[in-house]
Amino acid sequence: MDITFKDLIKLWGKPCSQKEIDLDLPIGHISTDTRTIEKGDFFVPLVGNNFDGHDYLKIAFDIGIQAAIVSEQFNGLVPTDFTYWVVPDTLCAYQQIALLHRRNMNLPVVAVTGSVGKTTTRELIRAVLSPLGEIVSSRGNENNDVGVPRTLLRGSKTDAAFVLEMGMRGFGQIERLSRVAEPDIAVITNVGQAHIGILGSRENIAIAKSEITSNLRSDGVVIIPFGDNLLEKALSEKWSGRIVRVAIEGFSLDWLGCNDDHFASQNIEPDYISKIDMQNNFIFFDGSKYKLPLEGRHNAMNFLMALTVATELGLSIKNLDKLNIDMPMGRNRLVECGEYLVLDETYNASPESVIASLELLVTKPGRHFAVLGTMLELGPESISLHQKVLQHAVDLGLSGIVFVSFGEEYNFIKKIIKDLPNHDVVRTPRDAAVALLSWLSPGDNILIKGSRKLELETILPYLQK
Template identity: 30%
Template sequence: MRLKAKEIEQAVRGKLSSNVSFDTVITHVEFDTRKVSEGTLFVPLKGNRDGHDFISNAFEEGATLTLSDRDLEGDFPYILVEDTQKALQDLAKYYLIQVNPKVAAITGSNGKTTTKDMTAAVLGSFYQTYKTQGNYNNEIGLPYTILNMPKETEALVLEMGMDRKGDIELLSSIGRPNVAAITMIGESHIEYLGSRQGIAEAKMEIVSGLKEKGTLIVPSEEELITPLLANVTQKVLRFGLNDSADVSAKILEEGREKTTFTTPLYPDVIFSIPVLGQYNVGNALIAILIGTELGVPVEKIQKGLANFDLTKNRTEWLETAKGMSLLSDVYNANPTAMTLVLDSFSKIETTGRKLVVLGDMLELGEGSRGMHESVSAHLSPEIIDEVYLYGQEMSYLYEVLKETYATDKCHWFSKEDKKALMDSLGEKVTPTDTVFLKGSNGMGLKEIVDYLLNNH
C-alpha cells in the first residue's frame, strides 16, 4: 500500500489535523498496537476497550497517523471522522478500487474457509492472488483483509461470515465481488435468525454488492434458495452432486486424504483434492466454477486444487507420537456439517477402532435438543466403536445413543468435566485407533486434540 494522507482524508470523508502534511505516506493500516510500525495508519476501534485509549501507545510504536472520532490533545497527527469503524470500511472500498483485482466472495453455513482456500489456490495458479487470512471475515476483518492485500494483487478471495441479518449485505457492499458463492445453508446462528429460511435469506444478501455482470454460485440441492433467485439479475450457476445441477460431479475415489472426481464441465479431466469427503467435492466445484468464470485455464484449475493448503483446524488429519490418527475439525459445528463429516469418517478404512469425540453445537436456539438428537442417525455401533460426548447439549444425544450403544461404549461428560473426559479417553485409546473430534469452537476441543497429540 502507498496512500497519501490527503487521499485517505477524502476516502473516509474526514478532516486532517493541522500538523499533517497532505503528502504524508501511509504504507499499512492497523487496529492492533502490537502490529504498528513506521508508516502505519492506526485505527482505534471500540470493543471491550476504546481503541482511542491506545493512540499514544500506537505512536510510541512508530505510527505515522491515526483516525479519531474526537479532537485529540497533544501533537498527535490525525484525521477526524464521525465513526472510525465506518472510516476503516470506506478506506477499504477506496483501496479496492485503486488495486482493482478480480474479487471472489464466499459465504455459507459451512465450508467457507475450505472453499476460500481451494479458490485461492485455483486463482493463484494464474493470477497474483490474496485471500482472507484466518477468520478475518467480519465487518472489521474483511476491510482489514482488503487493506492488507499487496498493490500487485490481481485476484482477491474474500470470506464473508455473519451472525445476524444485514451482516453479509454490508460485507458485499464493501467487497463488490465479480463472483459470489454460497456453499450451503446449515443451522449456524439459527438462534439469531430464527430458521433455516432466515439463514438462507441472510446468505443471499451477498447479491447486494455483486457486480451487474457478475455471477452467483449456489447449491442446487438447497430448496430454500430457489425462490430467492427470482429477482437476481446476475448470472446464476448451480453446483451439486445431483442431476439438477448446472455443474455436477462424479466421485471416482474417496480416501482418507484424497478424493478424485470428474465433472461434465471438463469431461476429460480428472480432478483431485487432498482432503476427505464428498462434501468437499461440492466446495471444489465452487472453486472450479469461480476459476472458470474468471478465466483460469482448466489445467491450472486442476493443479491448484491438487495442491491447495487448508487453513488449520478445518478437518485436518494429525498423527500422534505413537502413531494414532486424529481427524480434527474443532473450529465450528452445526448439525449439517457434523453429520456430513461423520458420514465420510464412517466410510474410510482403518486398521483399528473408530472413536468420535463430539462437543456441543452452539447457537442453535430452541431447536437445539432435536438437532443434537438427530446426529444419532449417523452413529452406528457396527461402524463407530466408541462415542465420547461433551457438553450439556450433547446429553440429549447421549440419551438417544444409550438405546443402541453398550454402556461402556458411549460416554457423556459435562462441560466442567473436560479433564475427566481426557483421562477416560486416554485410558482407552491405542496407537491403532482413529479418532474424530468435532464441536463448536466455544467448547475448546482443541485442548483435547493437543492432549492426545502430546500424550499418545
C-alpha cells in the first residue's frame, strides 16, 4: 500500500494526535476486521445494522495498529499518543481510501452489472484478460459498498487490471460504486426482473443499472446486449460517450415476452454480431472461432461480452481453449452426483436465469427433471412471472418438476405442472429430495434452482447417497 499519511491529510485534514508522524510514511495494510488485523495496519471500524467495528478498537490498539479512523458518533476513548482521524462516516472514508488507491494504481478497471449473469461474466472477463498478467477481481459477494473498495485495495502496481462486480438493490447504489471505482469499461449484461419487487418496473431497473456510467471515464465505453430498448433509453439520458452493442444470431432478450418496445432505437446496429454452434460448443467472434468455456446460449452471450472487453483493451485474443474459470458454488456447475447429472444453480434465481437454466437442461441426453423454488423480490409481478416460468418448463417437456414453495404460489403452481408425468409442490428441500428420488433412474438429468433463502443446495447430499 503506497498511500501515505500526507495523502490522508489531503482527504480529512490533520489527524488527532499528540505525537509527530512522518507524513511520507505509508499507512500500512488497511483492515476492517480485527480477526485478521496485524501490527502496523490501518484500522477502519465499519458500522452495520447488527455490528459496530468501534467495539473492537481496543483489540486493534492492543495488536499494535499504527493509525485508524473513527466515526464522529463514537463516544469511546482513544489513547492520547495514537494517530487517528474523526470522520462523519467510516464507510464513506473507506471508499475514499479505495478511490485514492485506484487512482494511484492507474490500472484498467472493468465494472460489471446486470440483472442476470454478473458473476459469470465477471469471471469470464477475468479469465480472458489473464494473459495481461494478474487480474484483481471481486471474490464471492464483494459486489457492494464494502466489497468493491475491498477488491480495489487488494490491487498493486504489479497487477494488470481490475474486474469489479457491482450489485444493486435500489437507486443510488451502483452510482456510489461507480464513484469509488471510476471504471474505464462498464458492462451491463441485461435488464431483467430481479428485484422488480423493490424497484417497481424494468424501466426503473434499467435506470438503476445505467448508474454504472455515473463515474465512467469520459473516454470509456459501455458494453451492452443489442436490442434492449429500456436500457438504450436509460443510457441515452445518462451517458453521452461510446456504447458497444453485441448480439448473437438467433438469441432473443425477450424470454418472458416483456421487453417493452416503446423506445424503438432508430438507426442503431450491433457493433459485433456473433454466431454460435451449440452442437460443437463454438462461438464465432470478429473473424475467429473460440471454444465456449461454459455451456448454454446465455453463457455464450456472457462470453461474447468478455471477448469484447478484451478487444476494447487491445488484447490479442488467442489460446482461449483452456481458460481457468472459477465459478462459485451453486452457479453454472455441472456435477456428477451419484448416478445423476446435476445442474447446480442453487445460489439464487430470477425468471430469466431459471429459463436459461431450463433450456440448458433439456440439451442433455436422457430424461430431465427440475427442482425449482420460489423466486423472491418480484413484488406484484410474482404470480404472473412464476406462471410464465413454470409454463415454459412444462412446454419444454420435462419428465418431472418438484417445486419448493415459500409463499402464495403453492396452489396455482400445482395446476400448471399437473399434466407432467411427475409433479409435486412441497415446503422444504428435504421433501423435494424425497419426491425427486422416487422418480429418478440412473442417467437422469436434474436442474436445482431457487432463491438463496430456500437453501436448495441441501438437496445435493440426498442425491449423492
